[in-house]
Amino acid sequence: MTEVKPIPTLHRRRIFPELQWSQEQKAQRQAERKNFHQRCKEVFDRIQPELIKNHYNWYIVVEPDSGDYISDRNKEVAMQMAHHKYPNIVPLFLFRINETGISGTI
Numbered sequence: 001m002t003e004v005k006p007i008p009t010l011h012r013r014r015i016f017p018e019l020q021w022s023q024e025q026k027a028q029r030q031a032e033r034k035n036f037h038q039r040c041k042e043v044f045d046r047i048q049p050e051l052i053k054n055h056y057n058w059y060i061v062v063e064p065d066s067g068d069y070i071s072d073r074n075k076e077v078a079m080q081m082a083h084h085k086y087p088n089i090v091p092l093f094l095f096r097i098n099e100t101g102i103s104g105t106i
Contacts, residue, residue, distance in 0.1 A: 039064035040093035044101055051097050058097045063089060075103060 021029075040062040047069060051060065059075040061082035062068075070085065072078035075094060082092050096103040 036091055043067050044095045055097050059103060060095050060097055062093050
């Protein structure tokens, strides 16, 4: 008769348990992200009407502090160009030049 070996159970835990965010930190991070998106959206809304005519369904990466943007047909190329132009700026926002500005599927 074959002997059944017990299957060890995996105990799932946090990878870095010492990194615990408080509710205040989570709320602050969420507010910062919302503010950043709002600033990027303002730049996008300002330039979208002129770009939609000739660059429909292209991608645009917005840097909200300067109001500068980079556009390309390919989103990876647009992000690469933006990171090359702004190497020290980590948060950049990607939009798609269409009526909604949404760049992915929901």
